[in-house]
Amino acid sequence: MEVIILLFIVALAVVVDFFWFDINGKRWGWMKSWTKLQKGIFFSCFAVVSVLVYLGLGVEFF
Structure with missing residues (x-):
């Protein structure tokens, strides 16, 4: 669920910008x-790169 929220925030920020x-x-x-x-x-x-970076940085917390 947190990944979906993060994706939404990143996508929304880029689109609004x-x-x-x-x-x-x-x-x-x-x-x-x-x-x-x-x-x-x-x-x-x-x-896709944003998701990979997020997963790569947070893999120790899963």
């Missing part, structure tokens, strides 16, 4: 010419 906070395109401007598929792949890989 991408669509709401970064109005001028300064942080995410380098992705401007990317297609929706490329952005989807990037964010999917980001989520």
Whole structure:
């Protein structure tokens, strides 16, 4: 259950930053010419890496 909450928080933070906070395109401007598929792949890989890091750092507590 904690993993799902963590994933939700990380995904929500990235999505809010991408669509709401970064109005001028300064942080995410380098992705401007990317297609929706490329952005989807990037964010999917980001989520997978976040889960792996979380599991890797917390494996001793399981």
